[in-house]
Amino acid sequence: MADRLIGMIVRFMLVMSLVTSLSAHASDAAIRYAEIVTEGSEYVINADVSLKLSEAVIDAIDQAVPINFVAEASIESPRWYWFDATLASERLEFSLSYHPMTRSYRLAIGSLHQDFETLDSALETMTRIRRWAITPMKTLVPGESYNVQLRFRLETELLPRPFQVSTIGSRDWEIESDWLRWTFLASPIPVQ
Numbered sequence: 001m002a003d004r005l006i007g008m009i010v011r012f013m014l015v016m017s018l019v020t021s022l023s024a025h026a027s028d029a030a031i032r033y034a035e036i037v038t039e040g041s042e043y044v045i046n047a048d049v050s051l052k053l054s055e056a057v058i059d060a061i062d063q064a065v066p067i068n069f070v071a072e073a074s075i076e077s078p079r080w081y082w083f084d085a086t087l088a089s090e091r092l093e094f095s096l097s098y099h100p101m102t103r104s105y106r107l108a109i110g111s112l113h114q115d116f117e118t119l120d121s122a123l124e125t126m127t128r129i130r131r132w133a134i135t136p137m138k139t140l141v142p143g144e145s146y147n148v149q150l151r152f153r154l155e156t157e158l159l160p161r162p163f164q165v166s167t168i169g170s171r172d173w174e175i176e177s178d179w180l181r182w183t184f185l186a187s188p189i190p191v192q
Helices: 004-025 057-064 119-126 161-167
Strands: 027-037 042-051 067-077 085-099 106-110 111-117 127-137 145-154 180-185
Touching: 004 106, 004 111, 027 127, 027 145, 027 180, 042 067, 042 119, 042 145, 067 127, 085 119, 085 127, 106 119, 111 119, 119 127
Parallel strands: none
Antiparallel strands: 027 042, 042 127, 067 085, 067 145, 085 106, 106 111, 145 180
16 A cells, blocks of 8 residues: 555656656747737737746857847738638847947847847847837728737747757757737728
8 A cells, every 4th residue: 555655656746747847848938918009000019028048048148149039920811711811921030149348238120239238138128029010001901800920939040050950959949939819900091
């Protein structure tokens, strides 16, 4: 009886350690908030991303290796008879690097860049996506429903070649949110 109880306890502990290790290696990116709104004559996305970098990624940044992230979004028109029609698809690219000479972190968003004193402040700016233009309002029919999807991920294919090899099969470099999907109703086009 005691041996059976000990065996059950050992199995329970093994299962719990497996669950703990799997959850520790789960994706370290998630979209916590997202919306699509009108601004001027365009639809824009505002989103907040939760991001936790592994020690390997932080070490690479501190060694002045540029690390690239991308936010991807699309707007689709649902069709009952075939696959949904993609009406807009955009990428917002981020490059994060450390400059030892100035002891600052540089965040580039497209062709714009900004320097930060700490990695945390650069990450905070990168993970608060605001006013990201997705498509002109005239692309969508007012009053119609559309599906939006959004994700955020690390782009390992843009790393220097030696780092690309070391990322294969490494969970430290698997930073990708799930696709966040929602439906919205297109707004009337403002009269000018």
